Amino acid sequence: MSATELLTTPLNALHIELGARMVPFAGYSMPVQYKSGLMAEHLHTRTQAGLFDVSHMGQLQLIGPDAAAALESLMPVDVIDLPVGRQRYGLLLNDEGGVIDDLMFFNQGNDTLFLIVNGACKVGDIAHIQARIGGRCQVMTMPTQGLLALQGPQAVTALSRLVPGVEKLVFMSGGSFDWNGAALFITRSGYTGEDGFEISVPGDRAEALARALLAQPEVAPIGLGARNSLRLEAGLCLYGNDIDTRTTPPEAALNWAIQKVRRTGGARAGGFPGADLVLAQIDDPASLTRKRVGLVALERVPVREHTELHSLDGQKVGQVTSGLLGPSVDKPIALGYLPPQLAAVGTRVNAMVRGKAVPMEVAPTPFLPPRYYRG
Incomplete structure (x- = not known):
């Protein structure tokens, strides 16, 4: 897709003014x-x-x-009992139990x-839902x-x-x-593991609100690169990398998102x-052939997505779906x-990086304790 065919957001001119590298x-x-x-953007957040x-x-x-x-x-989630004023994580599934998309939904009353x-799924999602x-x-x-999205320990300030x-x-x-006559819908949530907010704003007021936020001494603009490193440290899936239409929730270690009333x-x-496949996998974890895990390299070598994972005896046993050097950890x-x-x-495997075996160890996620504000 050429640059002229790309869509732009209401903040496009502001990004360019701020010297962003656009992709x-x-x-x-x-x-x-x-x-x-x-690195600086990640640590600032x-x-x-x-x-x-x-x-x-x-x-x-x-x-x-x-x-x-x-x-x-x-x-496979509890929508009916979600209280007014509350939000929940959800998973749109296909008829084979694969994840069409993960999403957030909110009961507005x-x-x-x-x-x-x-964003990459929205056209298909809307057509599927319709x-x-x-x-x-x-x-x-x-x-x-x-x-x-305004994220970080000073976001509320x-x-x-x-x-x-x-x-x-x-x-x-x-x-x-309300902000200066603009109707905002705000949730206290995000994709970084930090306290923060997501703010739905009329497109014609988005730039003015962004400028007002950037005028606050705590706030800096952050790009997609740091968004990715922040969410990975928080152990959160990226759709298209860590989950997709060929991945079921139990394979993706997302059973926590399926409430008991649906199980x-x-x-x-x-x-x-x-449902038949997903619930069978929940009832019999031994039926799974693969499971999403966290991994930490034991050498200071970044291990990127698509890298093969080998057992210690040299057999290919899996693949990395997201990976980088975590700036905070x-x-x-x-x-x-x-x-x-x-x-x-604690299980050891080897990641094959440019033909070299890099030792890795299965680790709990998130890699960094979350700091959500629960009151």
Whole structure:
């Protein structure tokens, strides 16, 4: 795709003004880093507050009295019992139990659910949702909305100056706010392992809000490069790398996202696409042929995605799906897939980097303790 064919977000001119290096991402021209560089941006987010443009993500609402039950029919998660004002992580599955996309959904009340889906998947997601449940609820896309993420331990300090009241939110809660006449929808959540917020803002007000946030002394602009290193330290999956349509939730170690009411007994157990396979894998973990794990290299050699993983006797046993030198943990970390018998914490394997065996050890995730604000 040529530069002229790429879509742009409402902050495109601001990124260029700030000296961002722009790259194609999910069909958009997006900032991968600014002048200070990935390392500085990563560490700034961990210590102060970083502002991310995530307007390429898809935003939509499902509206109607049957919206929650309809969405629950597409995912192995509890949608119906999600309280008003709360958010939850969800997984759209195909009929083979593979992950079409991972997403966040929020109960706004008044029979309305607000969804944020991945940018590269949004067209397909919306078509899938419309085809499967469009007759049961209104599927309203929000293509003119911008989306900003403010992440880091000083995010609440900076945002509450502009939008008083956000400090009362706790992790995975949210609400409607006003900023200079602009209607904002803000959740206390994010993709970095830090405290922070995601802010849905009308596209024509996104640049003004971004400039107001960047005027706060704690806030710096952060690109996709640091967004990736931050989420990997937090042990969070990247769709298309760590999970995809060929990956089931149990293989991806995402059983925690499947609430008990959808797993065992009762009228709401199962009933989602691929339920028979997914529930069988949960009931019998030995039936899995692979499992997502965290890995730490025992030498200071970054191990990138697609790197083969070999057993200590030289057999290919898996592959790295995400990997880099973690700026905060200061060691090479990765996510990847291994057979269940090699997935226990402490197990040693070798990553084959340019023909050289780099020893790695299965490690618990997240690699860095999360700092979400739970009140």
